[in-house]
Amino acid sequence: KFNPQKKVSLRQYVYNSQHLITSMMDENLKAVTCQLCSQPYTDPRTLPCLHSFCLQCLLKEVERQSEIECPQQDCNNKKGPQDELQYDGSQEESKHDDSEEGSQDDALQEESRHDDSEEGSQDDALQEESRHGDSEEGSQDDALQEESRHDDLEEEEIKQDIKCPACELHVSIPNGQVSELPQNLYLGFEARVAQCQLRIARAHEVPCDACIAGSSGPSAGFCCQCLQFLCHPCCEHHKRNRSMHCHNVVSLGTDVTREQLIPSKLPAPFCSVHGREMLNLYCTTCEYMICHECATTDAHKDHNESIEIPRIAASSERDEIGKWIADVQKRMQEFNTAIAVNREVLQQVEASEKKATDAIRQEFEKLYSVLKEREKQLQSELHNLIQCKTTRLGLQTEKFEKLSQDASRYLEFASKLLQNGTDHELIAMKQLPSTQLKATFEGMDSEQPVPCEHSDLTVAMETDSVLKELYNFGKVIDFRPSPEQSIWEPMSSAIVNTEYVLCVKARDSLGQPYPHGGIQIDVMAELRPIAIDHQQSSHGKSENHRDGTYTITLTPQITGPHQIRITMDGQHIKNSPYDLEVRKSKLDYSVGLGNPALKVSVTSPLCIAIHKNSGDIFVGSKANCIYVFDKAGVQKTTIGSAGNGLCQFNRPCGLDIKRDVLYVADCNNHRIQKIYINGAFICTFGRHGQKDGEFNSPSAVVVDFNDRLIVADRGNCRIQVMRSDGSFLVSINPPGVNLSNICGVALDVQGNIHIVKQYNNSGWINTFTPGGAYLSRHEIVIEPTAIGIDVEGYAFVCDEETMSLQVFNSSRDECGTAVKNLEIPRGIALDKGALYTVTYRGGGGYLQKYSLQQALTVDPSRWPPTALTM
Numbered sequence: 071k072f073n074p075q076k077k078v079s080l081r082q083y084v085y086n087s088q089h090l091i092t093s094m095m096d097e098n099l100k101a102v103t104c105q106l107c108s109q110p111y112t113d114p115r116t117l118p119c120l121h122s123f124c125l126q127c128l129l130k131e132v133e134r135q136s137e138i139e140c141p142q143q144d145c146n147n148k149k150g151p152q153d154e155l156q157y158d159g160s161q162e163e164s165k166h167d168d169s170e171e172g173s174q175d176d177a178l179q180e181e182s183r184h185d186d187s188e189e190g191s192q193d194d195a196l197q198e199e200s201r202h203g204d205s206e207e208g209s210q211d212d213a214l215q216e217e218s219r220h221d222d223l224e225e226e227e228i229k230q231d232i233k234c235p236a237c238e239l240h241v242s243i244p245n246g247q248v249s250e251l252p253q254n255l256y257l258g259f260e261a262r263v264a265q266c267q268l269r270i271a272r273a274h275e276v277p278c279d280a281c282i283a284g285s286s287g288p289s290a291g292f293c294c295q296c297l298q299f300l301c302h303p304c305c306e307h308h309k310r311n312r313s314m315h316c317h318n319v320v321s322l323g324t325d326v327t328r329e330q331l332i333p334s335k336l337p338a339p340f341c342s343v344h345g346r347e348m349l350n351l352y353c354t355t356c357e358y359m360i361c362h363e364c365a366t367t368d369a370h371k372d373h374n375e376s377i378e379i380p381r382i383a384a385s386s387e388r389d390e391i392g393k394w395i396a397d398v399q400k401r402m403q404e405f406n407t408a409i410a411v412n413r414e415v416l417q418q419v420e421a422s423e424k425k426a427t428d429a430i431r432q433e434f435e436k437l438y439s440v441l442k443e444r445e446k447q448l449q450s451e452l453h454n455l456i457q458c459k460t461t462r463l464g465l466q467t468e469k470f471e472k473l474s475q476d477a478s479r480y481l482e483f484a485s486k487l488l489q490n491g492t493d494h495e496l497i498a499m500k501q502l503p504s505t506q507l508k509a510t511f512e513g514m515d516s517e518q519p520v521p522c523e524h525s526d527l528t529v530a531m532e533t534d535s536v537l538k539e540l541y542n543f544g545k546v547i548d549f550r551p552s553p554e555q556s557i558w559e560p561m562s563s564a565i566v567n568t569e570y571v572l573c574v575k576a577r578d579s580l581g582q583p584y585p586h587g588g589i590q591i592d593v594m595a596e597l598r599p600i601a602i603d604h605q606q607s608s609h610g611k612s613e614n615h616r617d618g619t620y621t622i623t624l625t626p627q628i629t630g631p632h633q634i635r636i637t638m639d640g641q642h643i644k645n646s647p648y649d650l651e652v653r654k655s656k657l658d659y660s661v662g663l664g665n666p667a668l669k670v671s672v673t674s675p676l677c678i679a680i681h682k683n684s685g686d687i688f689v690g691s692k693a694n695c696i697y698v699f700d701k702a703g704v705q706k707t708t709i710g711s712a713g714n715g716l717c718q719f720n721r722p723c724g725l726d727i728k729r730d731v732l733y734v735a736d737c738n739n740h741r742i743q744k745i746y747i748n749g750a751f752i753c754t755f756g757r758h759g760q761k762d763g764e765f766n767s768p769s770a771v772v773v774d775f776n777d778r779l780i781v782a783d784r785g786n787c788r789i790q791v792m793r794s795d796g797s798f799l800v801s802i803n804p805p806g807v808n809l810s811n812i813c814g815v816a817l818d819v820q821g822n823i824h825i826v827k828q829y830n831n832s833g834w835i836n837t838f839t840p841g842g843a844y845l846s847r848h849e850i851v852i853e854p855t856a857i858g859i860d861v862e863g864y865a866f867v868c869d870e871e872t873m874s875l876q877v878f879n880s881s882r883d884e885c886g887t888a889v890k891n892l893e894i895p896r897g898i899a900l901d902k903g904a905l906y907t908v909t910y911r912g913g914g915g916y917l918q919k920y921s922l923q924q925a926l927t928v929d930p931s932r933w934p935p936t937a938l939t940m
Contacts, residue, residue: 099268102261105236106131110261115251116499120483120506121236122257128248132232231748242748252502256487256495266292276322280304294318352383352497359497384493387501391488394507398477401514405474408519412467416460418525423456426529426546433531433544444544451546452529458579459523462554466522473517477510516647520640523579524550551576551584551618553641564652566629572610574620574636574643584618596635597624597650626652631902645775651861651903659864659877663888663905668919670703675908675915677770677856677897679725679732681747688732688747689908689917690722690897696734698747699917709749714739716751724770724782724815725897728794733779735768742771742781742796755796760786763798770815770856774840780823782812789815789823791842802842809836814856814898818863826854826867835865835882848882858898858905860922866905868895875907889920 104111106127113125123131231242244250276289278301289299293308295317300308308314341347347361355373359380364370430452434445484503487496526549555577564570576584597608610624626632629652636646674692681688685701694712696719699705709732710717724735727747734743740758742765745751756765766785773779778799779792787810789802802823803809811828818824821840826833833854837845852869859865863880866888875889875898893909893916900906905920 099264102257102264110265111254111258112261114254114257114261115248116254116257116502117232117234117251118241118502118506119234119237119239120480120503121234122254123235125248128232128251131235132243132248135232231746231750240746240748240750252500253498254495255498256491259495260490266297278304289322291319291321294320349494350379352380354383357500359494380493380497384496387496387504388488390501390504391484391496391507394504394511395481395484395488398481398507398511398514401511401519402474402477402481404519405470405477405514405517408521409467409470409474412463412470412521415521415523415525416463416467419456419459419463419523419527422525422527423452426452426527429529429531430544433529448529448544448546455527455546455548455579462552462579463521463523470517470519473510473514477514480506480510518637518641522554522641523552524639526550548578548580548584551638552579552581553638553643555579555581556584556638556643558636558643558645564626564632564650566626566652566654569623569625572622572624572636574612574622574638576618576620576638597626597652598633598635598647599628599630628652629654659885659888662886662890663875663920663922666918667904667921668703668917670699670705670917672697672908672915672917674913675896675910675917676721676723677725677735678899678906678908678917679727680899680901680906681727681730682901685901686747687906687917688725688727690719690725690734692721692910694719694721696722696725696732703917703919707749709745716754717743717745717749719743724768724772726772728773728777731794733771733773735771735781737767737769737784740765740767742768742779742792744794744796753796755792762801763790763792763796765790769812772815772817774817774821776821776840780815780817782815782825784812787812789825789838789842800842802838804844807836807844807847813854814868816857816859816865818859819861824857824859824865826850826857828853833867833869835867835878846882848878850876850878850882850884852876855894855896856898858900860900866898866900868898868907870894875905889918892918 099110102110104114104124104127105121106123109124111122111124114122115125115128116122231240233240276299278287278289279298280300281304287301290302291300291305292298293300293314296314299322300319305319308317308319341349341361341364344361344363347363349359349361351360351362351365352358353360353365353370353373356370360370365373427449430445430448434442438445480503484507487499487503528547528549529544530547531544556574557577558572558574578584597610599607608624608627610622612620612622614620622636624634632650632652634646634648634650636643672689672691675689675697676692677690679688680686686706687699687701687703688709689697689699691697694710696709697705698707698709710719710722712718712720714720719734719736720738721736722734723737726733730747731752732745732747734745736743736754741754741756743751743754756763756768758764758766760766764786765781765783767783768781769784770782771779773794777794779790779794779796781790781792783790787803787808789809789812791799791802793799808829809825809827812825813828814826816824822845823838823840823842825836825838827836831853833850833852834847835850835854835857836847839845850867852867853871854867855870856868857865864885865878865882867876867878869876872887873892873894874887875892875895877885877888879885888905889907892907893911895907896910896915897908898906900922903922905922907918907920909916909918
């Protein structure tokens with residue numbers, strides 16, 4: 071459980087007033103207390119992980135994390151002396167010293183300094199009367215000054231992400247501006263309600279909100295309708311006034327429930343732009359609430375059809391949250407059951423270990439003198455197997471527990487918001503709860519809540535028949551294969567209404583071939599259309615060959631994107647699920663790809679990579695930076711600068727993306743850089759040299775299915791294979807194979823490595839297995855600069871000589887020219903039925919996107935569909 075005291079001390083956010091708040095805190099106040107400053111929320115903002123913090127606390131946290139991530143003295147992101155004035159810690163310390171000397175009222179007054187007019191009329195009453203006690207004009211002036219100070223702070227923000235102080239999850243900041251995070255009106259109001267309850271119950275001396283400052287004694291009561299503290303004369307006036315005599319005025323020192331304190335219908339918040347105008351409209355185009363005056367401005371004058379009342383917008387959001395609450399709760403039950411089963415299997419595995427150990431010992435007592443050495447070997451095998459099982463089960467249990475805990479927290483947050491939040495409070499969250507619940511459900515749905523290991527384990531001992539073969543006697547048997555270790559070869563492509571045969575090879579927990587196919591194992595395959603009702607899925611027929619292999623027959627029924635899901639005893643096997651495009655026919659690239667669907671100017675591009683989920687386009691440039699575009703071609707940001715420091719480049723020649731991590735072949739810095747896609751630096755590895763793990767002008771990098779990096783070490787005439795952490799695995803440089811001048815690297819769906827290189831005024835395509843074994847080479851009469859492989863094994867090669875994009879089939883016979891009349895093509899990427907390329911000439915260049923659907927043949931008879939055995 072998160073400890074606010076510990077977190078604050080770790081981040082050096084120890085304020086002098088902290089012990090005052092924590093000593094007086096009850097359960098209601100704890101629920102609305104910021105974990106960074108240990109004070110009730112002021113202008114709370116919610117991160118994508120659904121943790122909320124005060125706006126000012128988040129601004130300081132972003133600054134603190136930026137300083138930690140920029141250790142270099144000359145880093146451009148480091149704050150200068152003038153910037154430090156914006157974050158003067160002495161001012162904050164002085165502010166909290168005042169809070170310690172005062173009563174609980176000071177905490178509310180301090181909170182009011184950070185609130186803006188958007189918090190609602192009930193907040194304005196507490197702010198304007200208790201904080202200033204002056205005229206409305208003076209309050210507005212102070213609010214403008216405070217807003218201006220906030221704007222100055224927000225302009226300093228350049229950080230694109232932040233690590234959540236509570237769960238340490240890296241989350242993105244919209245446009246690098248903390249102020250654009252969703253404003254949690256619900257939590258902010260709950261904080262004020264809890265404070266009011268506390269002040270009423272403990273009868274602090276609170277000034278009257280209705281009287282002129284200094285003209286009355288302490289308050290004697292609190293009006294739950296006006297949300298004002300009242301002195302004794304004002305309480306009597308409330309009772310005598312015709313319009314207010316029905317108000318519920320409670321005496322200080324009494325216990326007041328939340329239901330008594332909150333009116334049945336809260337007024338709408340006020341507009342921060344137009345003063346006292348209420349936010350009674352919602353712009354679906356801009357996705358925020360506006361007032362009637364805002365609707366007539368230039369920013370919204372063309373949005374008439376998208377402006378509606380908040381109640382309608384909130385209604386759909388309520389339905390969406392309710393739906394995902396029900397779905398996540400249902401999946402939570404399955405995962406909670408799986409957690410209990412996993413723990414039971416762990417105990418059974420430990421019991422199996424003891425049982426198997428005893429069996430081994432009993433058998434070897436008969437053959438002790440001869441089989442002593444063999445006994446040690448078997449014990450070691452058993453230990454490795456059990457350790458592997460317990461480790462995998464433990465990791466799966468921890469993963470399930472984490473999913474369950476996150477889901478519980480999201481459900482609690484969303485349920486409270488759905489039950490107690492108003493329409494405006496729901497809208498202010500910008501669909502964040504439903505989005506997070508959906509993501510949680512999808513995360514759970516992608517997991518199979520069944521144990522990844524079985525406890526069944528035995529030892530085969532046939533003493534009488536194998537006495538003559540003592541040195542090979544006995545073996546540890548994993549009774550059932552491990553789904554996570556079992557493999558299959560993904561399909562390269564699929565044609566509708568065509569039968570395909572898939573081969574599944576069972577492996578034990580250590581990844582060794584599983585020869586005991588006689589055991590009945592439930593192996594299933596499903597070809598599930600994406601974004602279509604799962605009732606359209608095709609289920610394959612499986613056959614057990616009783617030798618550790620299984621064949622599955624599948625026939626896709628409809629075209630479009632699909633997902634192959636192969637399970638063994640209910641658990642996904644390796645590389646499952648797998649995305650697959652089902653087409654009407656095979657492709658004919660000889661017809662060309664036509665005109666580009668997207669063409670964007672880019673400064674001196676060198677390479678390109680596509681983020682699979684978002685569709686964002688990353689382009690490495692000779693300007694020594696990486697440009698980031700959205701899928702529509704609009705530039706979002708720029709990563710890095712020229713140099714040899716962290717996130718600095720000297721000719722970034724190769725890019726690839728795996729999950730949310732960007733790998734950069736930093737050519738003239740002779741290294742690989744690992745960076746989050748939001749620009750946050752992770753690590754760098756490699757240096758100039760010829761040893762293993764050293765580079766000489768790396769020209770390309772790709773990441774395979776096993777998260778291995780395939781790096782074209784151009785200057786050293788070799789391919790290096792490395793783990794994602796930079797540790798060296800193997801060097802590919804077979805004798806007699808010339809790998810000089812490697813220009814590009816690509817992988818096919820089987821994981822085979824394809825490279826293009828220039829040699830003796832010609833081009834070559836060389837192919838290697840995933841393990842580095844040499845397969846083939848083909849001469850191509852062009853000058854290649856980059857290569858991409860599609861799902862059917864076609865090779866797209868950028869040709870510098872003819873300034874075109876050439877296509878070669880799986881036999882590497884030339885099929886034709888896909889794109890003609892390009893400037894110098896430098897990079898290529900394929901993703902979701904589209905081909906991207908970057909071209910370069912002089913100081914300019916273009917990013918272009920082509921649809922591969924242009925290559926679909928009209929007559930399928932040119933390529934008769936045949937069964938494909940994998």
